[in-house]
C-alpha cells in the first residue's frame with residue numbers, strides 16, 4: 001500500500017480520480033473492458049466528480065459495481081447510495097456499459113445471491129473505496145470478518161457507523177439510520193487488481209492512524225489494505241494529521 005497526502009479534499013479527489021481514470025483506461029486497453037467498484041459517502045465526492053469529467057474514458061466499456069447499501073431505505077431517501085450513484089455517476093457518464101446497483105429494498109438474501117453471481121463472472125480491475133470513522137471498509141464494521149468467502153454480506157451497522165451517517169447530514173436522527181446493510185465483503189474487495197482509497201477529513205484522523213500504521217487487525221477493518229499489492233491511499237491534511 002502506498003500513501004499520498006494532499007492539502008485539501010479537492011486536491012486529493014483530483015489525484016485519486018486521475019489515477020483511477022488511468023487505471024480504468026489501462027484495463028480497457030488490456031481486456032477490452034473494465035470492471036470497477038464505486039463507494040459512496042462524502043469522502044468520494046471529489047474523486048467521482050473527477051472521474052465523470054474525464055471524457056477520455058470509453059464508458060461503454062465500463063461495468064460498475066456498487067460497494068454497499070442500506071437495507072430497507074427507499075430509493076427516494078437522500079441517504080440512498082443507489083440514488084447517490086445514479087445522480088453523481090450513472091447520469092453523468094456517457095453510455096455506461098452496465099451499473100450493478102444494490103437494491104436494499106429487495107429481499108436481502110435474494111439480492112445478495114444475485115450480486116454474488118454477477119460479480120463472480122466479472123473480476124474487478126479497479127476498486128474505489130473509503131474508510132469510515134470507525135475504520136470500516138464498505139459497511140464491514142469492526143470486528144470485520146476477514147475470512148468469509150461470500151462476495152456480499154448482510155451486515156449489522158454499529159452505533160459509531162450510524163452516528164457518522166447522521167453527522168454527515170444524510171438522516172434527521174440516529175433512529176432513522178437503518179440497522180442493516182448489504183455490503184461487499186472484505187475478501188471480495190481485496191480480490192480487486194488495484195484499489196484507490198480516498199479518505200479526506202480530520203474526523204477520519206484516528207481511523208487513518210489505526211488502519212494505516214498499526215498491525216493489521218479486524219478491529220480496524222481497513223487495515224487489511226496494508227496487505228494489498230496495488231493500493232494507493234489518498235489523504236488530506238486533516239485525515240493525515242495524526243500520522
Ligand SMILES: N[C@@H]1[C@@H](O)[C@H](O)[C@@H](COP(=O)(O)O)O[C@@H]1O
Pocket residue numbers: 039040041042043044067068129130131132133136138139168
Ligand atoms: N458505506 C459507505 C462507504 O461506501 C464509504 O466508502 C465509507 C466512507 O464513508 P464516508 O465517505 O461517508 O466517510 O463508508 C460509508 O459509510
